[in-house]
Amino acid sequence: MSRLIEADVAIVGGGIVGGSAALFLARAGKKVVLLERDRCGSRASGVNYGGVRRQGRAPQQLPLAQRSHALWGQLPDLIGEDGEYVRSGHLKLARSPQDMAVLEAYAAQVADYGLGLQLLSAHELRQMFPMIGDKAVGGSLCPEDGHANPRLVSPAFSRAATAAGATIIEGAPVSEVEQTSSGFRLRSVAQDLTVTAPVLLNCAGAWSGALAARLGETLPISAAHPLMAVTEPLPAFLPVSIGVEGGGVYGRQVTRGNFIFGGGRGIPHPVSGNAPVPDFARPERGALVNLLQQAAELFPDLAGATIIRSWSGVEAYTPDHEPIIGPSSTIPGLFHACGFSGAGFQTGPAVGAVLADLVMSGQSVTPIAAFSADRFR
Amino acid sequence: MSQSPLPPVVIGAGPAGIRAAVTLARHGLSPILLDESPRPGGQIYRQPPAGPGQRSASELYGFEAAKATAIHQALAPYADRIDYRPDTLVWNVERGALDLLSNGRTATLAYHSLIFATGATDRVLPMPGWTMPGVFTLGGAQIALKAQGCGIGSTVVFLGTGPLLYLIAYQYAKAGATVAAVLDTSAFGLRIKHLPGLLALPKVLAKGLYYTAWLKAYGVPVYTGITPVRAEGNERVASVIWQDSAGRQQHTACDGLGIGYGLRPETQLADMAGCAFSFNPLDRAWLPDRDSAGRSSLAGVYLAGDGAGITGADAAEVGGERAALALLQDQGATIDPSRVAVLEKRMAAFVRFRTALLQAFPLPAARWAETVSDDLVLCRCEEITAGDLRATVRKDQPRDLNRLKALSRIGMGRCQGRMCGAAAAELLAHQHGCAVNDIARIRPQTPIKPIPIGVTPENTP
Amino acid sequence: MSLLIRYAEQSRPSVRFFLDGQAVSALAGDTLLTAVLTVRERLRTTEFTGSPRAGFCMMGACQDCWVQVRRGDGPVQRLRACSTLLEADMSLSTTSAPPPVIAEEPKP
Numbered sequence: 001m002s003r004l005i006e007a008d009v010a011i012v013g014g015g016i017v018g019g020s021a022a023l024f025l026a027r028a029g030k031k032v033v034l035l036e037r038d039r040c041g042s043r044a045s046g047v048n049y050g051g052v053r054r055q056g057r058a059p060q061q062l063p064l065a066q067r068s069h070a071l072w073g074q075l076p077d078l079i080g081e082d083g084e085y086v087r088s089g090h091l092k093l094a095r096s097p098q099d100m101a102v103l104e105a106y107a108a109q110v111a112d113y114g115l116g117l118q119l120l121s122a123h124e125l126r127q128m129f130p131m132i133g134d135k136a137v138g139g140s141l142c143p144e145d146g147h148a149n150p151r152l153v154s155p156a157f158s159r160a161a162t163a164a165g166a167t168i169i170e171g172a173p174v175s176e177v178e179q180t181s182s183g184f185r186l187r188s189v190a191q192d193l194t195v196t197a198p199v200l201l202n203c204a205g206a207w208s209g210a211l212a213a214r215l216g217e218t219l220p221i222s223a224a225h226p227l228m229a230v231t232e233p234l235p236a237f238l239p240v241s242i243g244v245e246g247g248g249v250y251g252r253q254v255t256r257g258n259f260i261f262g263g264g265r266g267i268p269h270p271v272s273g274n275a276p277v278p279d280f281a282r283p284e285r286g287a288l289v290n291l292l293q294q295a296a297e298l299f300p301d302l303a304g305a306t307i308i309r310s311w312s313g314v315e316a317y318t319p320d321h322e323p324i325i326g327p328s329s330t331i332p333g334l335f336h337a338c339g340f341s342g343a344g345f346q347t348g349p350a351v352g353a354v355l356a357d358l359v360m361s362g363q364s365v366t367p368i369a370a371f372s373a374d375r376f377r
Numbered sequence: 378m379s380q381s382p383l384p385p386v387v388i389g390a391g392p393a394g395i396r397a398a399v400t401l402a403r404h405g406l407s408p409i410l411l412d413e414s415p416r417p418g419g420q421i422y423r424q425p426p427a428g429p430g431q432r433s434a435s436e437l438y439g440f441e442a443a444k445a446t447a448i449h450q451a452l453a454p455y456a457d458r459i460d461y462r463p464d465t466l467v468w469n470v471e472r473g474a475l476d477l478l479s480n481g482r483t484a485t486l487a488y489h490s491l492i493f494a495t496g497a498t499d500r501v502l503p504m505p506g507w508t509m510p511g512v513f514t515l516g517g518a519q520i521a522l523k524a525q526g527c528g529i530g531s532t533v534v535f536l537g538t539g540p541l542l543y544l545i546a547y548q549y550a551k552a553g554a555t556v557a558a559v560l561d562t563s564a565f566g567l568r569i570k571h572l573p574g575l576l577a578l579p580k581v582l583a584k585g586l587y588y589t590a591w592l593k594a595y596g597v598p599v600y601t602g603i604t605p606v607r608a609e610g611n612e613r614v615a616s617v618i619w620q621d622s623a624g625r626q627q628h629t630a631c632d633g634l635g636i637g638y639g640l641r642p643e644t645q646l647a648d649m650a651g652c653a654f655s656f657n658p659l660d661r662a663w664l665p666d667r668d669s670a671g672r673s674s675l676a677g678v679y680l681a682g683d684g685a686g687i688t689g690a691d692a693a694e695v696g697g698e699r700a701a702l703a704l705l706q707d708q709g710a711t712i713d714p715s716r717v718a719v720l721e722k723r724m725a726a727f728v729r730f731r732t733a734l735l736q737a738f739p740l741p742a743a744r745w746a747e748t749v750s751d752d753l754v755l756c757r758c759e760e761i762t763a764g765d766l767r768a769t770v771r772k773d774q775p776r777d778l779n780r781l782k783a784l785s786r787i788g789m790g791r792c793q794g795r796m797c798g799a800a801a802a803e804l805l806a807h808q809h810g811c812a813v814n815d816i817a818r819i820r821p822q823t824p825i826k827p828i829p830i831g832v833t834p835e836n837t838p
Numbered sequence: 839m840s841l842l843i844r845y846a847e848q849s850r851p852s853v854r855f856f857l858d859g860q861a862v863s864a865l866a867g868d869t870l871l872t873a874v875l876t877v878r879e880r881l882r883t884t885e886f887t888g889s890p891r892a893g894f895c896m897m898g899a900c901q902d903c904w905v906q907v908r909r910g911d912g913p914v915q916r917l918r919a920c921s922t923l924l925e926a927d928m929s930l931s932t933t934s935a936p937p938p939v940i941a942e943e944p945k946p
Contacts, residue, residue, distance in 0.1 A: 303831030
């Protein structure tokens with residue numbers, strides 16, 4: 001049966017950003033409808049690495065990251081479960097004196113943001129984290145950063161939003177979207193559903209560029225596919241989430257014992273598909289073997305352990321790898337929150353809160369000017 | 378003929394893969410035959426490690442000794458033409474190439490044509506106590522005896538359904554074990570009802586009847602129409618509790634228990650390669666689509682043997698040869714049409730027989746799903762219970778096994794759902810009150826079996 | 839106590855190996871699984887509940903029989919017991935502790 005829903009706010013995309021926005025807006029009393037093409041939290045938000053890290057972000061992201069840090073601290077109250085979130089600390093390693101200098105410079109640059117970074121010499125690193133191989137010559141520890149299980153956290157935001165009164169409709173890819181005199185009209189043929197709303201939030205991840213394009217706005221969003229793998233459960237060996245200056249590999253051990261690590265890129269899946277944004281992604285052999293080697297190099301004791309799965313996802317990237325957050329400068333009532341470029345899981349809850357601010361009051365208490373899409377014009 | 382520049386690849390050196398490779402070799406091709414095991418034969422004709430004291434073929438394979446020996450010796454005449462690579466795991470398929478793991482080294486092998494002959498393992502429905510030491514799959518119990526000369530106990534019970542139940546009981550009794558009971562969940566009446574179909578292969582039926590008669594003659598208790606209740610024991614199995622067909626609870630002491638409900642094909646690689654799949658209601662499983670010759674939905678990719686749908690070892694030999702002939706024909710070779718006709722006729726009889734067999738020994742899925750208790754471990758790897766599954770269903774209403782996996786971890790462990798997949802599917806469908814084909818299938822993930830982080834890459838074309 | 843019972847091929851030569859540091863023996867041609875389960879009742883305990891396990895499918899599908907193995911003073915490997923043949927003097931662990939390096943015994 002054909003359905004029409006008139007809402008205050010329409011959200012496209014049930015990832016962590018859309019789910020969080022729906023939650024905060026519903027709590028603020030708005031009538032919210034969220035359309036998700038598949039299941040909430042089933043794409044990049046649900047299959048990412050699970051890093052909940054502020055360290056390493058560009059300074060302009062830190063106010064957002066700090067706001068999110070506070071939200072992560074209240075996760076069970078917010079979404080009804082802990083999502084396996086732990087403040088394990090995040091340790092960024094340097095593999096050369098040059099890389100260590102980069103870490104030192106970063107620590108100085110962000111000193112005023114309250115991350116509590118601790119620079120570790122090679123000796124201190126060895127003392128505190130003896131499991132790390134001698135490839136690392138030092139590191140920077142952010143003790144209150146951590147990690148969580150994205151498969152659990154991201155869907156929970158949408159469930160919490162539902163509990164708060166939002167209408168979440170899954171299996172509802174947007175077939176048509178248009179501007180009307182009073183806002184927006186969206187249609188999902190799959191659900192035989194029409195939604196109208198004066199405000200539209202574009203939280204569609206890798207599909208957000210296509211959504212904007214249908215409204216006549218160009219966003220420089222492209223899809224890429226971070227690669228991840230996981231070992232069998234192992235005895236506890238790594239108490240901290242690991243990153244490496246210059247990239248290449250990152251890893252964390254979860255409470256159940258599995259070591260989850262990532263680095264490099266996967267490929268679209270199915271490979272033969274020719275959609276501009278693939279539905280799924282899968283690992284690529286060369287990148288996977290390279291990732292295994294990098295992990296074994298960093299953690300020599302892991303060489304005898306086995307990986308039991310690997311995966312990839314469909315994530316939205318921007319040219320400068322900084323997100324697009326804020327009102328469209330060409331279409332009134334349209335707000336974007338997309339292009340998190342592989343680093344949106346930690347900030348996701350705060351981005352939702354910022355979107356709610358923007359809808360409720362027209363402005364965000366957290367500075368977001370740096371994330372305007374206008375920077376690409 | 379316009380031969381493909383790359384040699385054809387056959388995955389699996391069981392009866393299907395060996396017949397496929399030999400057929401290709403006999404027609405002048407030089408196939409690569411990849412197999413995880415150290416010696417050819419597959420699981421059905423698995424060989425003990427070579428060495429002094431090895432049993433004769435007739436001791437090992439009974440009535441099937443001649444077939445087993447023929448399979449074991451089939452590669453030898455083509456040793457210079459078949460590139461047989463034992464101890465080689467295919468852990469990934471991607472964009473026209475396979476990834477192989479052998480002796481700690483990983484290598485990529487490109488292919489233009491490929492025959493999947495990946496075989497099958499036991500299909501299991503969990504029961505309380507099934508993770509205890511001393512409980513093995515039926516196939517596992519058989520492998521222990523065949524490949525290692527060991528039994529899973531001295532007083533054993535075999536529980537589940539399917540013809541394997543009777544064969545293994547016979548093999549164990551012959552080996553000297555006390556078979557305390559054969560417990561079949563299928564009612565005897567079903568066998569009578571589907572007798573006409575079973576007569577499609579009178580010789581196979583006769584063997585089955587022989588095993589059953591032998592068990593009876595030697596006083597092995599056989600019960601049909603039973604319902605498993607639980608395995609009990611203090612850190613190893615000590616007894617089986619079950620309900621007889623009249624609903625009376627029974628207790629059978631044992632120190633070994635084999636369980637299994639027919640077989641499930643190893644379809645991960647075909648799935649990963651992109652073969653189209655359809656749900657087969659008789660098998661209650663998703664199987665790769667294939668034509669009567671074994672052609673998959675992908676050009677150059679063929680399917681043979683139990684890995685594409687359970688039809689048994691004899692059918693696997695026929696299917697392997699048929700798939701190889703299809704490959705040859707598709708590459709422009711001339712093949713003997715009368716041979717094709719013979720193979721297809723034989724295959725039709727196998728299919729009729731297996732159809733009747735699956736109806737005579739059905740998976741007791743509905744009864745299982747209705748009665749499974751919350752504390753039963755479904756997923757051995759991650760130790761996820763039926764209660765965990767039900768809680769996930771209440772929370773998220775997953776309509777798909779992959780979503781269930783993402784939220785509950787069922788099927789997320791080392792075995793990627795090989796052991797729990799059937800149970801998870803049946804219970805999820807039951808919770809939703811939908812058909813088991815409405816909840817999709819677990820997506821295989823690379824690597825399809827665990828591989829060490831410390832693998833050494835090797836660049837071989 | 840053992841879990842598996844030998845019914846055949848018992849004339850194969852004996853092979854010494856080490857189980858949790860203790861010297862035990864099995865037969866040439868045994869898999870690690872057979873070797874362990876003919877002298878013990880379990881192969882390992884599970885990571886999450888500590889319940890005992892002893893393999894299940896015996897054909898490399900269930901992945902329930904991964905054990906830690908060391909050859910000589912080499913690194914610890916994790917191997918699937920049902921599909922790995924025993925080698926003389928292998929050191930195996932049935933716990934989460936890595937198998938010990940076995941010191942060379944002085945020749946008598």
